[in-house]
Amino acid sequence: xxxxxxxxxxxxxxxxxxxxxxxxxxxxxxxxxxxxxxxxxxxxxxxxxxxxxxxxxxxxxxxxxxxxx
Numbered sequence: 001x002x003x004x005x006x007x008x009x010x011x012x013x014x015x016x017x018x019x020x021x022x023x024x025x026x027x028x029x030x031x032x033x034x035x036x037x038x039x040x041x042x043x044x045x046x047x048x049x050x051x052x053x054x055x056x057x058x059x060x061x062x063x064x065x066x067x068x069x
Contacts, residue, residue, distance in 0.1 A: 012067060020060055026053045 030050040038046060 007067070009067065016060055016064055020057070023053055023057055023060070027057075 027050065030046055030053065033046045
């Protein structure tokens with residue numbers, strides 16, 4: 001990012017919020033899949049999806065805390 005360009009915080013807030021909402025949907029679907037009888041391979045894949053989604057959620061939280069304390 002060019003240091004001379006001001007950060008558009010309104011857009012950044014909206015994008016963080018929008019990504020967070022979509023991530024919540026992914027995590028909710030992962031939880032619903034826990035109710036199904038999945039093969040061990042499918043359960044492993046479901047767990048990977050959940051783990052990575054939680055990692056992204058933590059990154060979003062860190063960005064939000066940095067730019068919007």
